[in-house]
Amino acid sequence: MRNWWLRSCLAVTTVAATLAATALPAAACGEDDKPAAAAQATGExxxxxxxxxxxxxPDAQGAISLAxxxxxxxxxxAVSGQFGLKLYDLTDNPAAPKFVGQLAIPGLWETENTEVDPERKLVFLSRDPRAFGGTTHNGESGIYVVDVSTPEKPVQLSYVKVPAGHTTSCVNDCRYLWTGGPAKADDQPADWGGRPIWVTDVRDPRHPKVSPxxxxxxxxxxxTxxxxxxxxxxxDVAWVSGRGGVRGYWTDGVHPDPVQGRMRxxxxxAPVPYAGGGVAETAAPSKFMHNSFHPANRRDDGAWRxxxxxxxxxxxxxDGCAGDGVLTISSLEGSYxxxxxxxxxxKPFRLRTVGTWGVAGQEGSDPKSGDCSAHYFDIQDKVLVQSFYAQGTRFLDISDPTxxxxxxxxxxxxxAxxxxxxxxxxxxVADNKRGIDILKLTA
Incomplete structure (x- = not known):
């Protein structure tokens, strides 16, 4: 059985569930190279x-991300995970995908937020330094570029070492990649709290070029x-999440730079800052933001219309689930x-919190079944669907974001x-233990 219980962060913090917002933050994402104990379904x-x-x-057990x-x-x-990359055809029946091809990279970690280039038919897989038994201290990280122009025969075009590798994301129509995380390596500056972003030019996918x-x-x-x-x-604003909040950047075109005070x-x-900042500690005590979504060209309903x-x-x-990570909704006003x-x-700046939602104590939850932290989510119309590890997949009505x-x-x-x-x-749903679950909302 694969180590399905390895989490995206490989870090568990042992603090009281009553952790106050002003207390020291819970550790998150990459601070510990030791895997956490497996979550046991001991409750319902x-x-x-x-x-x-x-x-x-079930053949996608070890799945982490999909596109x-x-x-x-x-x-x-395209499904990535601890097995590498697998491809499934959904054409005839989206509820019963057919396996068509695979690029086997057993032991790969972590490929979170797998990115695809829909025009060039490329998949970008991030290699975390903890892959293949490595550690954040001295393990190798990088990016695999895979050609899936023929789904039945995926081909690795290149692999390039990058000083970061927990996630890699497309910017500027996948001509460039932004790669970040996890915790810093031993040869990186001692005052860093973790790895920032490295930029890779993949305009020639066979010869990626990493900016130093x-x-x-x-x-x-x-x-940093x-x-x-x-x-x-x-x-096309790139929203960057991590310890310290969420900040958005223009990556193309001419825009006013509010930090430099000029058009550039x-x-x-050299992206141009747009908006964003830290999330209030009363909403997110750890200050560690995992991922984000900005509904561009859309204004939410309810009190914040x-x-x-x-x-x-x-x-x-x-410990105890009650203080695990939550979904946060913040206003960008005052951050432009x-x-x-x-x-x-x-003189800290924090975004104003509009609303939050956590799985602890909610209908259908079982605190005995393990990790309750928020993880990736997706939004369609006014329904947000989100993963909460051992607490499963939750559907939220966000028509009123408060x-x-x-x-x-x-x-x-x-x-998982x-x-x-x-x-x-x-x-x-990419479930690290169950493979891919295919769900239909019936409400």
């Missing part, structure tokens, strides 16, 4: 409401710290003039839910 046998499980791919590609009329799902100079420094009240992931919105051209190597919001997850593990880049410990409401859940007794994605009316 499981819980399901308003969800139909229509399919499962979709179109080949004319063909619909293909990292970016997104001084993100945590002036300290752990960048976990990057999500690009529909306006944004590039993947007409306001610009950013959704993010805190990844944090504490570089406030998030000027924040210091003496009051997210659970409307459905799917928590098998052996859940990492990443859900909406696609063709279904939700495909």
């Amino acid at each position: 046998p499981g819980a399901v409401k308003n969800v139909q499980a229509v399919g499962n791919l 979709f590609l179109r080949y004319g009329h063909r619909d293909v799902m 100079q990292p970016i997104e420094l001084a993100r945590n009240d002036g300290k 710290d752990y960048v976990h992931d990057v999500q690009v919105d529909k306006n 051209r944004a590039t993947a190597y 007409g306001h610009d919001l950013v959704y993010a997850t805190e990844e944090s593990f504490v 003039h570089g406030e998030g880049w000027k924040s210091t410990p003496d 009051n997210p409401k659970q409307i459905a859940y799917f928590r098998p007794a052996d859940a 839910s990492w990443a859900p994605t909406w696609h063709r009316g279904y939700v495909y």
